[in-house]
Amino acid sequence: MLQSIMNFFGKTKPSKEVAKDRLKLVLIHDRANVSPQFLEMIKSEIIKVITNYIEIDESELEIQLTRTQSEDGQGIVPALIANIPIKNVKTKTK
Amino acid sequence: MGEVIVITSGKGGVGKTTTTANVGVGLAMRNKKVALVDADIGLRNLDLVLGLENRIVFDLVDVVEGRCKLRNALVKDKRFDGLYLLPAAQTRDKTAVKPEQMIKLCNDLRKEFDFVLIDCPAGIEQGFNNAVVAADRAIVVTTPEVSAVRDADRVIGLLEAKELRNPRLLINRIRNDMVRRGEMMSIEDVKDILAVDIIGIVPDDEKIVISTNRGEPVITDGKSLAGQAYNNIARRILGEDVPLLDLEGHDEGFMLKLKKFLGIKN
Numbered sequence A: 001m002l003q004s005i006m007n008f009f010g011k012t013k014p015s016k017e018v019a020k021d022r023l024k025l026v027l028i029h030d031r032a033n034v035s036p037q038f039l040e041m042i043k044s045e046i047i048k049v050i051t052n053y054i055e056i057d058e059s060e061l062e063i064q065l066t067r068t069q070s071e072d073g074q075g076i077v078p079a080l081i082a083n084i085p086i087k088n089v090k091t092k093t094k
Numbered sequence B: 001m002g003e004v005i006v007i008t009s010g011k012g013g014v015g016k017t018t019t020t021a022n023v024g025v026g027l028a029m030r031n032k033k034v035a036l037v038d039a040d041i042g043l044r045n046l047d048l049v050l051g052l053e054n055r056i057v058f059d060l061v062d063v064v065e066g067r068c069k070l071r072n073a074l075v076k077d078k079r080f081d082g083l084y085l086l087p088a089a090q091t092r093d094k095t096a097v098k099p100e101q102m103i104k105l106c107n108d109l110r111k112e113f114d115f116v117l118i119d120c121p122a123g124i125e126q127g128f129n130n131a132v133v134a135a136d137r138a139i140v141v142t143t144p145e146v147s148a149v150r151d152a153d154r155v156i157g158l159l160e161a162k163e164l165r166n167p168r169l170l171i172n173r174i175r176n177d178m179v180r181r182g183e184m185m186s187i188e189d190v191k192d193i194l195a196v197d198i199i200g201i202v203p204d205d206e207k208i209v210i211s212t213n214r215g216e217p218v219i220t221d222g223k224s225l226a227g228q229a230y231n232n233i234a235r236r237i238l239g240e241d242v243p244l245l246d247l248e249g250h251d252e253g254f255m256l257k258l259k260k261f262l263g264i265k266n
């Protein structure tokens, strides 16, 4: 009861929920065999494409495999999330 | 023709040997002829859990290297009709056996026994490969902890790659008091994450330690919760439809609290 009241106020999350969240994420990596090299490869390809149009801060670019609520709200799905800080939008004339 | 079932896990120490011993006894108590094969070469333990350590003459490596007949290496358990142990070699390592030799051995055992249970070593290297190579079915043992579940997932993937589809999951060492507090993953949680069917659940039970001390598998104590759990698993292997054991109200934590509350000392 005390536990659930604390949960209600967002103080602590029961450790089994933390365990589940961590496991689900690590298993996506394990199952997909996603190596850091693989993510690096995606990263450099993305940089190549985007820099054609936008000036970005390459050193701050972050890409990671994570989980997110699915569109239909039916559950958690794996997602590739990229955080790409923009420095300037290139105005392409021509 | 008998069926070969491997008991495996990935992570060490989660209860493969305990499971093999108890399920083996459970099947033998149901009038099946059962051979238990200790594939953990170099780390022989199944003999101890079964209380047969003083009866070993030859071992698995002696058999595959032709130093003795299979029949002579099998240790007959005098307490349970139809139960035999093929012990692991203690002074060799996992490379002492080749997969082809394991296949031949299992095919020979299949002719004589209804069930051949293989106690797999921890890990995913050669010892694992040898243990699974001849299996028709697999039971993957895990505990409700992150590292064990992760390793179980890896092993399930490897088994599928070896055409051992639909492995069954055994969740061991469940502490219902902790599950109730939300501090341990529940049966459902683990099942959802691994997405495989469950062959059984076994509570964390000090009776297992006590029975292992004595070399008398806990399944012979039909009143113990762990004993009931293993009996249920043996029945499910035989195709019976048995509901999962209800752990509610049985856990040590609750009983201890109740005893304290009532002022009972034990």
Ligand SMILES: Nc1ncnc2c1ncn2[C@@H]1O[C@H](COP(=O)(O)OP(=O)(O)OP(=O)(O)O)[C@@H](O)[C@H]1O
Binding pocket: B009, B011, B012, B013, B014, B015, B016, B017, B018, B019, B040, B045, B120, B121, B122, B172, B173, B174, B202, B203, B204, B205, B206, B208, B209, B212, B226
């Ligand atoms: N349900 C349980 N409750 C309490 N103790 C248990 C339970 N299951 C297993 N144990 C204990 O955990 C320890 C490890 O069990 P066991 O030897 O069966 O694991 P294993 O998977 O075969 O290990 P290894 O990977 O080293 O071969 C033993 O001391 C055993 O008594």
Ligand SMILES: [Mg+2]
Binding pocket: B016, B017, B018, B040, B045, B119, B120, B121
């Ligand atoms: Mg073992």
